[in-house]
Amino acid sequence: MTYNMNIEQIKSLVARFYEGQTTLEEERLLADFFRHEDVPDEMQQDKQLFLVLAQNSEQVMPNDIAEEITAFVNNLGKTEKQPLSHEDRQRKGVVFHLKTPPKMWYRAAATLTLLLALGGGMFVYRHQTLPFRDTCRTPEEAAGAIFYANDIINRSTAPFLRSTMIANEQVNNINETLGKIQPYINKQLY
Amino acid sequence: MKKVLLVAVIALCGIAAQAQNKIFEKYAKMEGVEYVCINKAMFSAGLSIATAGQVVVDEANTQGTDLSKFANYNRMLIITAKGDKIQQLLGDIQKLEKEKDYEVLMQSHSADGNDATFLYNENANPNEFIICNIREEDCSVVVLLKDK
Numbered sequence A: 001m002t003y004n005m006n007i008e009q010i011k012s013l014v015a016r017f018y019e020g021q022t023t024l025e026e027e028r029l030l031a032d033f034f035r036h037e038d039v040p041d042e043m044q045q046d047k048q049l050f051l052v053l054a055q056n057s058e059q060v061m062p063n064d065i066a067e068e069i070t071a072f073v074n075n076l077g078k079t080e081k082q083p084l085s086h087e088d089r090q091r092k093g094v095v096f097h098l099k100t101p102p103k104m105w106y107r108a109a110a111t112l113t114l115l116l117a118l119g120g121g122m123f124v125y126r127h128q129t130l131p132f133r134d135t136c137r138t139p140e141e142a143a144g145a146i147f148y149a150n151d152i153i154n155r156s157t158a159p160f161l162r163s164t165m166i167a168n169e170q171v172n173n174i175n176e177t178l179g180k181i182q183p184y185i186n187k188q189l190y
Numbered sequence B: 001m002k003k004v005l006l007v008a009v010i011a012l013c014g015i016a017a018q019a020q021n022k023i024f025e026k027y028a029k030m031e032g033v034e035y036v037c038i039n040k041a042m043f044s045a046g047l048s049i050a051t052a053g054q055v056v057v058d059e060a061n062t063q064g065t066d067l068s069k070f071a072n073y074n075r076m077l078i079i080t081a082k083g084d085k086i087q088q089l090l091g092d093i094q095k096l097e098k099e100k101d102y103e104v105l106m107q108s109h110s111a112d113g114n115d116a117t118f119l120y121n122e123n124a125n126p127n128e129f130i131i132c133n134i135r136e137e138d139c140s141v142v143v144l145l146k147d148k
Helices: A007-018 A024-036 A041-057 A065-081 A086-093 A104-127 A139-189 B002-022 B025-029 B040-051 B085-098
Strands: B033-038 B075-082 B103-109 B115-121 B127-134 B138-146
Touching: A007 A024, A007 A041, A024 A041, A139 B033, A139 B040, A139 B075, A139 B103, A139 B115, A139 B127, A139 B138, B025 B033, B033 B040, B040 B075, B075 B085, B085 B115, B085 B127, B085 B138
Parallel strands: none
Antiparallel strands: B033 B075, B075 B138, B103 B115, B115 B127, B127 B138
16 A cells, blocks of 8 residues: 655644544544554554554444443442342342352261361360469479478368377277177186 | 261260369469469479478578378369458369269368368369368368379
8 A cells, every 4th residue: 555645644644633632534544544554653652553543443332332431330329329128138148159069978078078177176176184283493492392282182181180080089989899799708608 | 967067066075074184273362372383394393302301491490301102192282262362263073073983082170160171072184182171261272183
């Protein structure tokens, strides 16, 4: 394709294009020029712009795009302004719906994972060897506490020991008395 | 899903039952309560030097004290409550008796107001032997523990 216009005319057309004064025919001329001709260095940026514009102009826009956009915008306004009905509010509460129920092995895997986690937790809980935090910092402190516990235990067992001693004394007294009367009993019997 | 929840609830009940052993843990930071806890390593070290008579406690002569009763255990708790905390501690001891399957081995009441209760649970892990001593001014509980 040959162009009768020289570079100066092209530059003039480009200037008018940027000012929005070109006709469709002139813009098509410019696009063809930039697509096919050797472009001077100072117009390389213009060339890039026209190539991009030409590429976009080849995309076919749907006829009803304006209506779709208008309807979309109107719907947006409605959902923002109109209060939700009771049913809508109830429906809104449901966050997640599965279209198809999970397969059996999914359920089994979930159950098994839960049981393993619980079982592991119980195992750790049962076998933890230090359920309480140590309050003694040195063995001497621990020894002191052991003596203190020993005192408490001795104090607690003291009544039992006293009772045992009294019971022993009574048994000994009975045995002694039995020992004294035994010869008389033997005499009476034999 | 219901089955999974049922299993989870049963498992959590098991964990809750295990938590019964920690009935005394709340006294660790309670005001008006003296709380001493000695775990395995420290208990062993403390018992060794106490048995060897290397420790002087309150300037009292502890040499020759019979500490053989501690040999079968490897952990210990001592809780001494005073004032209004006594009733709380006694309430927990009664709970152990009534609800947690602890057997009362011995109970005593002496004329000087010194009462004692000995509790034991052979099914618990760790094995627990609990001595509760009540005097007029305080209530002391010694818990001796032995891991099975």
